[in-house]
Amino acid sequence: MRFCGPKSSTCMFLLSVWGTIMLLILGVCFQTQSVILFKDVDYEPTAWQNVAISCYISGGMYAVIGVISYWQKVVNDRYLALEPETTSIMF
Amino acid sequence: MASHPSEGNKLLRSTEMAMVQMFLNQECAYDCVKELGELGAVQFLDLQKGVNVFQRSFVSELKRGDELERKLRYLASEINQEGITVPLEFDLPQAPNSTITDLDIDSMTTSLETELREVNKNLAALRHSYIDLMELKCVLHAADQFFAKGSAWSTQSVYTAEEGESNRHLNFVTGVIERAKVPLFDRVMWRSCRGNVFVKIVEIPDNMMDPDTNEEVEKSVFICFYQGNQLEKRVKKICDGLGARTYPCNEKASKRHTVRDEVTTRLSEMEDIISQTVEYRLRQLNDMSIEIRGWIVKIKKWRAIYYTMSKFSVNEAHTGFVAEGWVRVNDLESVRQALVKGATIAGCAVMPIMNRVGTAVTPPTHHYTNKLTHGYQVIIDAYGVASYQEINPAIFTVITFPFLFGIMFGDMAHGLFFFLFGLYMVYKEKHLEPRKHIMDEIALMLYYGRYIILMMGVGASYAGLLYNEIYSKGLDIFGTSWLMPNDTEIYTSDDTVTLDPSTDYTQPYFYGIDPMWIMAENMLTFLNSYKMKMAVILGLCQMTFGLFVSLVNYKYYGKILDIWFTFVPQLIFLWCIIGYMCFLIFYKWFFIDSGKEQPSLLIAMIDMFLSFGEDISEDDLIYEGQKYVQMVLVVVALCMVPIMFAAKPLIEQYNKNKDTASYERLSYDSDDEELIERERNEAQARLDMWVNQAIHTIEFCLGCISNTASYLRLWALSLAHSELSAVLWDMTLYYGFTTLPWDEGGFILLFLIWAFWAVLTVVILLCMEGLSAFLHALRLHWVEFQNKFYGGEGYKFLPFCFRLILENEENLEEISNM
Numbered sequence: 033m034r035f036c037g038p039k040s041s042t043c044m045f046l047l048s049v050w051g052t053i054m055l056l057i058l059g060v061c062f063q064t065q066s067v068i069l070f071k072d073v074d075y076e077p078t079a080w081q082n083v084a085i086s087c088y089i090s091g092g093m094y095a096v097i098g099v100i101s102y103w104q105k106v107v108n109d110r111y112l113a114l115e116p117e118t119t120s121i122m123f
Numbered sequence: 124m125a126s127h128p129s130e131g132n133k134l135l136r137s138t139e140m141a142m143v144q145m146f147l148n149q150e151c152a153y154d155c156v157k158e159l160g161e162l163g164a165v166q167f168l169d170l171q172k173g174v175n176v177f178q179r180s181f182v183s184e185l186k187r188g189d190e191l192e193r194k195l196r197y198l199a200s201e202i203n204q205e206g207i208t209v210p211l212e213f214d215l216p217q218a219p220n221s222t223i224t225d226l227d228i229d230s231m232t233t234s235l236e237t238e239l240r241e242v243n244k245n246l247a248a249l250r251h252s253y254i255d256l257m258e259l260k261c262v263l264h265a266a267d268q269f270f271a272k273g274s275a276w277s278t279q280s281v282y283t284a285e286e287g288e289s290n291r292h293l294n295f296v297t298g299v300i301e302r303a304k305v306p307l308f309d310r311v312m313w314r315s316c317r318g319n320v321f322v323k324i325v326e327i328p329d330n331m332m333d334p335d336t337n338e339e340v341e342k343s344v345f346i347c348f349y350q351g352n353q354l355e356k357r358v359k360k361i362c363d364g365l366g367a368r369t370y371p372c373n374e375k376a377s378k379r380h381t382v383r384d385e386v387t388t389r390l391s392e393m394e395d396i397i398s399q400t401v402e403y404r405l406r407q408l409n410d411m412s413i414e415i416r417g418w419i420v421k422i423k424k425w426r427a428i429y430y431t432m433s434k435f436s437v438n439e440a441h442t443g444f445v446a447e448g449w450v451r452v453n454d455l456e457s458v459r460q461a462l463v464k465g466a467t468i469a470g471c472a473v474m475p476i477m478n479r480v481g482t483a484v485t486p487p488t489h490h491y492t493n494k495l496t497h498g499y500q501v502i503i504d505a506y507g508v509a510s511y512q513e514i515n516p517a518i519f520t521v522i523t524f525p526f527l528f529g530i531m532f533g534d535m536a537h538g539l540f541f542f543l544f545g546l547y548m549v550y551k552e553k554h555l556e557p558r559k560h561i562m563d564e565i566a567l568m569l570y571y572g573r574y575i576i577l578m579m580g581v582g583a584s585y586a587g588l589l590y591n592e593i594y595s596k597g598l599d600i601f602g603t604s605w606l607m608p609n610d611t612e613i614y615t616s617d618d619t620v621t622l623d624p625s626t627d628y629t630q631p632y633f634y635g636i637d638p639m640w641i642m643a644e645n646m647l648t649f650l651n652s653y654k655m656k657m658a659v660i661l662g663l664c665q666m667t668f669g670l671f672v673s674l675v676n677y678k679y680y681g682k683i684l685d686i687w688f689t690f691v692p693q694l695i696f697l698w699c700i701i702g703y704m705c706f707l708i709f710y711k712w713f714f715i716d717s718g719k720e721q722p723s724l725l726i727a728m729i730d731m732f733l734s735f736g737e738d739i740s741e742d743d744l745i746y747e748g749q750k751y752v753q754m755v756l757v758v759v760a761l762c763m764v765p766i767m768f769a770a771k772p773l774i775e776q777y778n779k780n781k782d783t784a785s786y787e788r789l790s791y792d793s794d795d796e797e798l799i800e801r802e803r804n805e806a807q808a809r810l811d812m813w814v815n816q817a818i819h820t821i822e823f824c825l826g827c828i829s830n831t832a833s834y835l836r837l838w839a840l841s842l843a844h845s846e847l848s849a850v851l852w853d854m855t856l857y858y859g860f861t862t863l864p865w866d867e868g869g870f871i872l873l874f875l876i877w878a879f880w881a882v883l884t885v886v887i888l889l890c891m892e893g894l895s896a897f898l899h900a901l902r903l904h905w906v907e908f909q910n911k912f913y914g915g916e917g918y919k920f921l922p923f924c925f926r927l928i929l930e931n932e933e934n935l936e937e938i939s940n941m
Contacts, residue, residue, distance in 0.1 A: 051877055062860075068596045068641060071853075072860045082864045089870035090877060118208035119561050121199040121415060 034107050041104035048098030052091050059087030133491040134500075134518045136679075137509055137917070139452040140486035145462065146476040147435070147444045155465030155475055156428045156923075162461045163924025164454040166487060168447045170436040181433045188426035191229060194236040195419055201239060202412045205405060209412055211557060228418050235411060242404050249400060250334035253393045255368075256386055257331060258299040258342070262370045263383045265325040265344035266297060270374060295348045296358055300367035302326065302341040308365050312347065316357055321348040346372075420929060427928050447480075449487055449920065455479065486511050489920035494552075496521060498575045506905045507915025512679070514672050516909055523665065523908075524575070524900055529582025530661070531840035531896040534848060535593040537888055542580025548573035579897070589635045590650075590841070594884075595848035597641040601633040619644060624717045647842075654838040656708045662834025662907065663701050669911030670694050676912055688770040692763040693823055693911075699760035701831050703753075704728055707745060715745070731757060768820040772812045779805075822910075830907040836899050844892050851888070855880040 036044065061069055062084035073079045143165070147155050159165050171179055300308055305324055312322050323346050330339040345367065349358050362369055373379050435444035450458055462475040488509050492500045496517065502524075503509075503517040532538065548555065548570060555562075555570055562570060569576070591597040606627045608620065622628070622639075632638075636653075640646045670693055677685040707724050715721065722745050730739065731753045739750050859876035863869035909915070921927070 047878065047881060050881060055873075055877065066599075068599070068638065070642070072857050074861060082869070083860045086860070086865040086869040086873050089865065090874040093870070093874050094877075117211045117558075119211055120203045120206075120208055121412065121419075122560060123196055123199050123419060 034104065034111060036101065036104040036108070038105075038108040038112060041101050041108055044101035045098060045105055048094045048101055051094035052098055055087045055091035055094060059084045059091060062087060134496055134515055136512045136515060137488040137490055140449050140489070140511070140920070141452050141455060141479050142482045142484070142486070143448060143450050143455070143458070144478045144480050145446040145448075146438075147446060147462075148466075148471055148473045148475065149442055149444070151466040151469035151471035151473075151475060152432060152435075152444050153428060154469040155462050156431055157424070158461040158465035158468075159458065160424065160428060160431070160923055160925045162454075162457060163922050163926060164458055164461075165448040165450050166920055166922045167431055167434050168449070169434045170445065170447060171434060179433045180435075180437060181429045184429045185426065185433065187229070188422060188429060191232055191422050192426065194232050195415065195422060197236060198232070198239065198411060198415060199419070201243075202408050202415065205408055207405075207408055207412050209416065211561075228421060232418065235407070239404070239407065242400065242407070246397070246400050246404065247334060249393065249397050253390070253397060254331060254334060256390050256393065258368065259370045260383065260386050260390065261327045261342075262297050262299060262344050262372055263379050263386065265327075266346070266372045266379060267376070268325060269297075269323060269346050270376065293348050293350055294355060295346055295372075296355075296362065296369055297344065297346045297372040298362060298367045298369035299327070299342050300345055300362075300365065302343045304365055304367070305343055305345075308345065308361070308367065311361055311365065312358070315361060316349065316354055319349065320354060320358060322346070423929060424925055427923070427925065431923050448923075451489060451920070485917070487920035488512075488917035490515055490517065492517075495574045498572050499524065501571075502575075502901060503904075504919065506909070507913070508917045508919050510914040510917040513676050513914050513917075514679075514912065516672075516904065516913060519668075519672075520904055521578070524904060525578035525582035526585075527582075527661075527837065527900040527903055528579045528896050529584070529586035530658075530837045531899060532579075532583040532844060532892065533586040533590045533592060533841045534595075534844065534888075535584050535587030535598075537594075537848075537884075537893075538580050538583025538585070538587050540580070540889060541576055541583055541893065545573050545575075545577030545580050549577060579893075586841075590845070591636040591638055591641070592845055592848070595845060595852050597636070597638040599638040603637055603639045604629045604632050605637065605639040650845075651838065651842065654841055655835060658834050658837035659701070659831055660705050660708065661837060662831050663697075663705050665834075665903075665908050666697065666701075666830060666911055667694070669908050670697065673912030676914075684771050684774060688766060688774070689819075692767045692770075696760050696763040696767070696824065697827050699756045699763075701827060703731075703756055710745060727753075764820065764824060767823065768816055772809070772816050775812065776809060826910065830910075833907050834903065836903070840892075840896055840899055844888065844896070847892065848884075848888055851880065851883055855883070 058069075062073070062080050065080050073083055145155075176182070309322055309324070312320055324343050325345075326343045327341070330341050332338070333340045347358055347362075349355060359369070373382070432444065435446045437444060459477055462477060466474050488511055490500055490509075499520045500515075500517045503515070503520060509515050529538065532541075552573070559567060559570065587593060605622055606629065607622075608627075636650070640649060643649070670690060674686060674690045677683075677690060704724065707727060711721070711724060720742060722743050724745075726743055727739075727745055727749070730737075730743065735757060736754060737750075855876050859869075859873040859880075863872055
């Protein structure tokens with residue numbers, strides 16, 4: 033049930049949130065053919081829409097990863113809350 | 124800690140300090156010092172500085188404290204070795220409530236320590252015996268093998284022929300040796316006994332733990348047959364020399380079996396004893412671990428109090444102590460109250476006396492800071508602690524540091540990440556604060572700088588808006604000001620279009636760089652010029668501000684000479700050269716048409732000095748009358764140099780002569796030795812003054828140029844950042860978009876490439892570039908800004924405070940190193 037540690041699940045979660053937001057916004061930019069991105073696309077008119085769909089799907093994939101890593105984060109938090117926090121004697 | 128002042132300059136200057144003298148009675152000294160330690164407001168002076176360590180008061184108490192601390196350290200290390208942990212502490216440890224001797228801690232610690240050492244020793248001895256018994260068992264087992272191989276090894280069978288020749292009886296020695304030494308053993312035996320001994324080795328299959336080193340060692344059993352006394356001695360010596368342990372072994376199998384049975388029972392007994400001892404030890408350590416932290420705190424406080432008291436001087440009657448120390452002026456009342464409280468706790472009839480005294484010694488520097496300003500104060504203090512009551516650069520750094528960082532970083536999205544990261548740490552402050560001690564060093568650095576990171580994020584986002592950069596792409600928020608031609612042919616081909624600013628440009632873009640530049644081929648040419656000019660202008664602003672801060676410092680210290688003959692010439696010199704350059708920059712931006720060939724500012728500045736007095740050619744002319752204006756500026760600037768160099772020393776010399784003139788007329792004898800000595804000293808001081816002035820003058824004049832050029836790093840780093848960002852996008856995400864269309868799996872490629880791009884953005888652009896921009900912004904503050912006004916020769920106010928001592932061990936260590 034728990035296949036990621038606390039650090040990697042938080043990492044993946046943050047990365048996926050960033051990825052989802054950024055790729056979805058990029059998808060919108062490609063679909064509306066914003067000028068700034070013209071270097072990233074070939075010259076034919078269908079290319080824009082193509083890239084936009086790629087972006088949307090990748091964004092969706094990141095959203096799925098995000099949900100999974102959030103679930104892992106919750107599992108990790110519950111797991112860690114059972115152990116009391118301890119430290120060695122500091123002198 | 125003590126209370127903050129309610130009004131007045133908290134951060135602009137260091138706070139006013141007062142030297143106080145306290146008279147403490149012997150009875151109440153300990154409690155008063157304890158109360159002062161809890162308060163943490165006095166920095167005691169060492170009144171017994173020249174006194175030998177062993178002649179100070181309280182030597183015995185300090186020795187006892189050291190002993191106790193050593194024992195506690197031993198106990199703590201034993202506890203930690205077993206991996207016993209304790210719950211995290213969220214509150215500061217409590218103050219000790221016993222007063223003078225803490226005898227119970229002393230006796231308890233000593234008894235625990237001796238007991239633990241006993242237990243450890245016994246455990247080691249037990250383990251050694253256990254190993255010995257194991258080895259004996261192995262020997263007995265192997266002996267079965269030796270003697271069971273038929274009568275060939277039987278000692279009596281060798282000499283069956285002749286009777287009465289009992290001296291031909293073969294003896295043997297059995298023992299255990301490390302496997303690594305076996306070949307050596309064999310060889311030595313063979314050589315030294317000339318082949319007259321017979322050695323047989325059997326390996327012990329299980330490895331055994333060496334109790335001393337806690338490692339596994341491989342061992343073998345050996346049996347060595349020899350004849351005669353001489354060989355016996357030799358064999359025994361060799362065995363001793365090679366560290367082989369010999370065990371007695373009987374030939375007869377029956378006797379061996381009885382011995383083996385005994386050994387087995389003893390071994391199992393030993394195992395029981397050892398496990399019981401280990402359990403007992405662990406139980407002791409666990410019990411100790413619950414209370415040991417409290418003891419450690421108490422002993423540290425006890426030692427700190429006695430160390431501080433050993434700094435006091437004793438009055439003649441040996442009834443009381445005199446203490447001197449620095450106190451912040453705002454804390455004087457609280458210190459008085461703490462003394463009274465200490466005296467009442469001790470039940471002393473005589474109240475301690477506290478007087479404020481005047482002194483010629485420079486007081487320590489202390490700035491009142493809060494959570495936000497503390498980080499900035501730390502990075503300023505890292506370069507040098509401010510002199511007493513000079514203007515503190517940290518207060519300006521709060522805004523200028525994030526701003527300059529932003530100029531060098533300049534990306535809206537990256538700035539947003541910094542901001543969010545800082546915001547997260549600030550939000551989780553209360554949660555992270557007590558867990559500081561278990562953070563690793565890098566995380567701790569980031570945590571301490573959380574407010575700085577927050578502000579840096581704001582600065583970077585703002586600069587990103589200015590540079591119109593988000594992940595190296597731009598945003599068209601306000602509508603571009605460039606008019607693209609309506610000829611649609613060109614939009615389908617690969618050709619470039621040239622737009623002329625005089626015809627294709629409407630009005631300046633509302634805020635920031637026009638997004639059209641992001642797509643231009645000559646973007647870098649334009650941006651470089653823009654960023655360099657901006658860097659120089661910002662540099663001039665910060666340096667001028669630094670000069671005005673020096674003016675405020677001179678006024679505060681009453682150095683009128685410095686105002687007229689250091690500040691004014693410096694300002695004029697700086698502005699005649701660099702200020703004029705910035706004026707030219709603005710003039711060229713505002714008043715020169717874009718249509719014609721642009722005059723170069725660099726050539727203008729160079730020719731200002733090299734072609735002094737010559738006419739300026741038509742191509743290089745920026746404005747009418749330029750030649751004469753520049754001549755005047757150069758002459759004025761050069762005139763400032765001798766004023767900076769000579770004016771102050773000459774006037775000071777004149778003043779001194781005027782003061783001593785009347786005095787010198789009184790001494791008639793010019794051969795007086797004292798007079799000659801004084802004159803020599805005066806001459807030396809005069810020379811020093813001139814040399815000092817020369818150094819400062821040269822430093823400032825050359826520094827004008829070099830510091831201004833140094834500010835160009837604002838341009839350099841922002842260029843590096845935007846280029847890195849662009850290259851990263853073009854080398855990774857570009858391929859994610861263009862390689863495959865979506866129905867051929869382009870989205871999987873994009874998915875993977877985006878992750879790669881994101882990781883590289885974090886590692887290179889955020890971490891590496893962020894650190895780099897942080898460092899350079901800091902350097903600009905430390906060197907280019909602060910060398911205009913900063914003295915930085917103060918020392919920090921470090922009061923005697925238990926909280927400080929407990930939080931960082933170094934305080935007490937350097938104290939106990941006296």
